[in-house]
Amino acid sequence: MANPEQPSLCVLIPVYNEAESLPHLIPRVFAALADLPAKVHLLLVDDGSRDGSGERMAELAENDSRIGYLRLARNFGKEIAMSAGLDHADADAVVILDADLQDPPELIHEFWKHFQAGCDNVYGVRTSRDGESFLKKVTAAGFYRVIDRMSRTPIPRDTGDFRLLSRRAVLALRQLRERNRFMKGLFGWVGYKSIGVPYQRAARVAGTSKFNYWKLWNFALEGITSFSTVPLRLATYVGALTAAAAFIYGAVVIAKTLAYGEAVRGYPSLMVVMLFLGGIQLIALGMIGEYLGRLFEESKMRPLYLLADAKAPGNTAGRLDQGS
Incomplete structure (x- = not known):
């Protein structure tokens, strides 16, 4: 006893x-x-x-x-x-x-x-x-x-x-x-x-087990976004590096055109650049959306x-x- x-x-x-x-x-x-x-x-x-x-x-x-x-x-x-x-x-x-x-x-x-x-x-x-x-x-x-x-x-x-x-x-x-x-x-x-x-x-x-891989993936996102802002910083760094690379590439194209009269590359290279930048932007927006969604849930103050x-x-x- x-x-x-x-x-x-x-x-x-x-x-x-x-x-x-x-x-x-x-x-x-x-x-x-x-x-x-x-x-x-x-x-x-x-x-x-x-x-x-x-x-x-x-x-x-x-x-x-x-x-x-x-x-x-x-x-x-x-x-x-x-x-x-x-x-x-x-x-x-x-x-x-x-x-x-x-x-x-x-x-x-x-x-x-x-x-x-x-x-x-x-x-x-x-x-x-x-x-x-x-x-x-x-x-x-x-x-x-x-x-x-x-x-x-x-x-x-x-x-x-x-x-x-x-x-x-x-x-x-x-x-x-x-x-x-x-x-x-x-x-x-x-x-x-x-x-x-x-x-x-x-x-x-x-x-x-009640956890499938989809639930585990969402659980991992929950953990990372609850205890780290690194994804937001990463989006900023990737955006800055991409912008720097684009600026350097643009400067090279302009210099070659002025020096040699080389024509600007056409449709294929333009589409690759656009799709790449668009993908980077969507990823960054997705990261922001994850944090914004959590702020929305917290703001409702439900039990x-x-x-x-x-x-x-x-x-x-x-x-x-x-x-x-």
Whole structure:
């Protein structure tokens, strides 16, 4: 039985169409944390699932007072689901864990040791990614290295959402209310003492991944545009270099014409130059549009999410609001 003087730990689990994974997930988490010197409870966040995950969560919560849940009014996306969970988590530390069990809950013991030593953000560093295609591994590795170079915010390489956050880190994250959310960047932005713990990521225990390559591409754009203005600067530099090259080329053509009477090149070269410059301009406009679209979303000031239903774990007194 948990000692009332023990610190508390909330395991936050975003859920989207994970009805097949839940029967494996809950017993393994509680078994892994049975001897952890903390009062442990789970907070499941249903992100508009359509496979019965929400009903299954409610059933689990009815049978075990250590389990609470939030059901979002629709599918808002994983980043918002995590934010909703962090808004309502009531514990000395919060662990974010995916429902597919690719991240081992047994590693939370190692996280806990670093937390007790004073770390506010203990994150898992993936040394391998079982069950994923070669292309996904390569693109994921490339993305983390690109954003690491482009962003001033420290975003550790090869890390996901699997981490432990102290109460003060969670309270800091609650203050960040932007609508376009890249949580891996926000975790790094709040600062505080951090440390990485290497581990091998396993294959999914059940079901299939909800991220296809198109969603991953958009997720990468979200991360880059949320934490870097380098694309805008790049457009400026490319435009300046192109203009300089065009000026030099024009000067050469004029000089040769004056010196040798050489006729100006005709239609093919003109079309190549026009298409090249037009393409550069469209790329630059696209970059500007990405940032402008995010400003438009932020200006509407809508709540991040709305709740359809909620139940706090029996051993906490957390307040479950209907939206934020």
